[in-house]
Amino acid sequence: MSVLSLQAISKSYGPIKALNEVSFNVPQGSVFGILGPNGSGKTTLLSIILDILRQDAGSFSWFGQPGSPETRKQIGALLETPNLYHYLSAVDNLQITQAISGRGVPADIDKVIDIVGLTARKKSKFSTYSLGMKQRLAIGAALLGSPQVLVFDEPTNGLDPVGIAEIRELIKNLAKQGKTIIMASHLLDEVEKVCTHVAILKKGTLLTAGQVDEVLANEDIAEVSSSQPDQLRAALEHFPGYTSIKQDGKNIQLYFPVGTAKLEDINRFCFEKGVALNLLVLKKKSLEAKFFELTNE
């Protein structure tokens, strides 16, 4: 079942087309990454689905219904650094957030602080927190009322590797609890580590969307090497079924349609041509390579 469904969403700011007929579905329980270079329309898209901005054309539905204040209550969001008070503790800050938003009950506050790993520091002032802790508290504010869906815009922006790893673990744990998470990011490596699904935007146009594995798995790459690179290259050019061949130093990469690279066949073929291999591995294209290929960045 789709938690969110977008149909041909378009949005312009004067002459700038920020989104151009974007359509995709977010399955329940997925961690859905919206990837794109700067200015590709990610924040605009999140703002539209959260009713902060209005689209010019197209429609979207949450849980099969048009957006409404009721459905909005099932969605927790962190779009930009929220208004957390520097001189107040985690507990006091969440009490204020809760009083303003009316989400959940006071007993939720300790649970949320536990989920985001701040129990030991829950009475310390916000100003004494590391950036990662501040971001975890901001995520905690989005968790009040236990919404089924969480929307995060660049949740690891500005964090150091430790802070990034903590947020990654937190997102994975939220997903294990059955939450659907929609997150915009330009950190491709992070998306690859955390997300089950991805949509890639470029200048407001959707390039591809689907399961991370499927988006990546449209090609098999067999990487091959030998101490006789020239003979190897000459032999492999006659190997049947590959779509392209590339050379990276001594290593040769043969690209095949997904599921068709057979390492045994390559090994036998080279052996019969008198070339002994010292490397033969099947690789998948990384999301980063795929992203750069799609966006020509």
Ligand SMILES: Nc1ncnc2c1ncn2[C@@H]1O[C@H](COP(=O)(O)OP(=O)(O)OP(=O)(O)O)[C@@H](O)[C@H]1O
């Ligand atoms: N309020 C606005 N007025 C005019 N143009 C805008 C406005 N907001 C965004 N834009 C433009 O719309 C396009 C999409 O912007 P958006 O912020 O949605 O992209 P993004 O992918 O979130 O980028 P970033 O990663 O830099 O945050 C960009 O060209 C941006 O300059």
